[in-house]
Amino acid sequence: MATAQIHLCYPSTMQERETLEVDVLIVGGGPAGLSAAYHLRQLNQDISIAVLEKGKEVGAHIISGAVMDPRGISELMPDWKEKGAPIEKRVEEDHVLYLTKARKFGLPIVPPPLQNHGNYIISLNKFVRWFGKQVEEAAVDIFAGFSGADLIIKNDWLAGVRTGDKGIDKHGGKKGNFEPGIDVRAKITILAEGARGSLTKQLVKRFKLDEGRNPQVYAVGVKEVWDVPNQKNTGGRVIHTMGWPLRNEEFGGGFIYNMANGRVSIGFVVGLDYLDPCLDPHQRFQQFKTHPYISSILDGGKLYSYGAKTIPEGGYWAQPQYYVMAD
Ligand SMILES: Cc1cc2nc3c(=O)[nH]c(=O)nc-3n(C[C@H](O)[C@H](O)[C@H](O)COP(=O)(O)OP(=O)(O)OC[C@H]3O[C@@H](n4cnc5c(N)ncnc54)[C@H](O)[C@@H]3O)c2cc1C
Secondary structure, eight states: OOOOEEEEEOOSSSSOEEEEEEEEEEEOOSHHHHHHHHHHHHHOSSSOEEEEEOSSSTTTTOOSEEEEOTHHHHHHOTTTTTTTOOOOEEOOEEEEEEEOSSOEEEOSSOOGGGOOTTOEEEEHHHHHHHHHHHHHHTTOEEEETOOEEEEEEETTEEEEEEEOOEEEOTTSOEEEEEEOOOEEEEEEEEEOOOTTOHHHHHHHHHTTTTTTSOOOOEEEEEEEEEEOTTOSOOSSEEEEEEETTSOTTOOEEEEEEEOSTTEEEEEEEEETTOSOTTOOHHHHHHHHTTSHHHHHHHTTOEEEEEEEEEEEOOOGGGOOOOOOOOO
16 A cells, blocks of 8 residues: 655745655645545545645534434445444434514425435534544544645646644744744645635635536535433424524524434524625524524533534535646
């Protein structure tokens, strides 16, 4: 099995940098990057594959609760359950509610995209940590705590990425623990940074990968995980909401998923094409939690963790070209 080798190089810049040479470099250790690494290893045992993850460990930047359609992981790793993939609950109940300020109305049918029968509620954070271990066991080198900071472009071809310098103070000066980033050079570089990736944005701009496509539009999801020890419903319940506290012309809604051990994942998504400059998605989420029904679910509970992330909503016609070819 080939492994990544480190060579010292002395490029023309003032800064000495180490160079790591691999066959395939994947930037981002989320579900997409790890799946790419795992699948590639299944296809080829002899190439060196490295994953750069900017979180201090795999999963550190992934926010918890999610409903998972198991088709993807089942195709990739048919024995994922036997391998101990962490699952919170199997979905048992699906509800779609229309909220007004004080009341809720259940939709008589659950629209197909929101039907979760056969799906699983997972902690995406735990799942990705577990998946990272499977990927490492498949002889992929994962470098956690390393962010891809710049693209290395050679002869109009993406030849790898430079990782971020460490030990920089807030004015951009070098601290005593300064460590220059390394140049990771690869025959193929895959950017799997998630939505609005910083390197992806550079690459799309440089190679005009979005030419002729619709502009991308985004929503933001604000999310929390709560510990609710005296929760009344502890089954595999999935709730999606529409309506209040958004107005008719605003796109978005809430979600509440029951996790294991009295944990509840709750969040609110707001389309970022809203017209009211005073709309604050985080504030709407806080308002959402004050609804009598929603607050009854969190009653007696305590906030465990929180975060927010963008979601691309532009669909098929807003996807950039996915590759750059060498001439
Ligand atoms: C609020 C919310 C709720 C969601 N709920 C669900 C759900 O219920 N079910 C579902 O299937 N999906 C859900 N999603 C979508 C799901 O989270 C994403 O589809 C999925 O995480 C995308 O995986 P990814 O690997 O492409 O990106 P990400 O999960 O964003 O992972 C990207 C990884 O790359 C790392 N990274 C980024 N840039 C760099 C860099 N330059 N250098 C090094 N590392 C880098 C990040 O730290 C991160 O670990 C939800 C999303 C949000 C925001």
